[in-house]
Amino acid sequence: MPGNTGPDGLGFVKAGFRDLLAGNVAAQGLRIGARFTGDRATAIARALVEARRIIVDMPATFTRFPNSDMPVFAAAATAPPRLRGELTLDGEVLRAFGTLTVPGHVWRTLQRLGAWVEPVLVAEWARLVRAYGERMSQPVALGEVEAQLAWLDPARDTLLARSVAKRLLDRRHTITCVWTGARLEAGRNRLDIDHCLPWSAWPCGDLWNLLPASPRVNQHLKRDRLPSAAALAAVREEILGWWEVAWRSDPALGSRFEREAVAALPVNTGSSSEDIFAALEWRRLRLRQDQQVQEWSGARSAGIEADLVRQNPL
Incomplete structure (x- = not known):
């Protein structure tokens, strides 16, 4: 001002x-x-x-x-x-x-109407700044303020998870799709990294949210849907196993895994993997309730698991 x-x-x-x-x-x-x-x-x-x-x-x-x-x-x-x-x-x-x-009703309203609220706030702030510029004889060009207020979206980066999976495969460690149990291999179109809680609803690249999956499941079946409570519970052991071998067994990555889980989930430092999984289930429920994200019943309930395992036997 x-x-x-x-x-x-x-x-x-x-x-x-x-x-x-x-x-x-x-x-x-x-x-x-x-x-x-x-x-x-x-x-x-x-x-x-x-x-x-x-x-x-x-x-x-x-x-x-x-x-x-x-x-x-x-x-x-x-x-x-x-x-x-x-x-x-x-x-x-x-x-x-x-x-x-923040009052709960205000928080939920901003979440659900954010697509309309944000442009109004940006436009009003830009108008205010241009008015200040005119009063100070320092004109501000149209679009200049909006460009400075452009939101820095989190980078959708799965490179670390892919490199860890590849390193495990190079050591002849078996990596399977957490959703189907199908064996995964290194190389193009043979291994994907899935965001358990979909990026579109929860833009989170934390290690606990990155899971190995078959390209067919990740790109064509689950996509940006939220796993149902039953689908998530059905693959509990697979997720816990991946967390252990990929993250928690490595001192540096294990520390990062825990810090990110404590920051994003209702758990404390030193929590077990079982506690973190329970917190993941809680976060899944909150996303479902707050944003009404479409659910995915899982590959197993749809009878896809056996088909994929036959194509990629262990």
């Missing part, structure tokens, strides 16, 4: 955020589970404190229900964690900075 303090008029931008820019910390690098050390960890912690202060003092205070003094959001700031040489962006650390409570 014209008149704000600071060298560039951005009064809400403090030292922590500027340190992030100076340290070339990319937005894509600020993902859940990322770990930082040294000056970068300090800058991120300071930026989080500054962002929290702005949220608590401004939108959480002044966003109120119509014709009411009751705030929509309940914000609680807490003492940030003490740095010990590094900072990991997991659920425990982020909660230590404070919490923001």
Whole structure:
């Protein structure tokens, strides 16, 4: 807004955020589970404190229900964690900075109507910025603000899971499709990596959500549908086995697997694979209830399993 303090008029931008820019910390690098050390960890912690202060003092205070003094959001700031040489962006650390409570009906409405709400917000923000530019005799071109506000979608990257599967195959370890039990082989059109919770409904590339599958199942049968409760329960042992051999048996990947699970699922550090699977079932149910994602009954219930196993015997 014209008149704000600071060298560039951005009064809400403090030292922590500027340190992030100076340290070339990319937005894509600020993902859940990322770990930082040294000056970068300090800058991120300071930026989080500054962002929290702005949220608590401004939108959480002044966003109120119509014709009411009751705030929509309940914000609680807490003492940030003490740095010990590094900072990991997991659920425990982020909660230590404070919490923001969103009423359930508001959350569900934004989820279901987000396709209409987001364009309205972007258009209104762009209009406001252009008005500020005119007041400061610094015109802002049409489309410029919208381009800067373009959302950075998570990268749909399954390369790590594919490389792990290939390494296991090279060691003559048998890899099977979790949904059918059919044997998978390295090479084009012989092995796919499936997002258990579909990317279209839950854009999550965490290790726990990546499962080996046959191309036929992944691309033509399951596609972007949510596995039903019965379909997921039927392949429990296959998923647990994949988690163990692909992720948990490797010290580095096992640590990442746990951090990502704790950040995205209702589990705590040190949880067993069985507990994480139960949390996956809970997340599946929430997606079904909140977004009404179309369900897939599974290859086994459709009689596809035997056909695929005959084509690709163990």
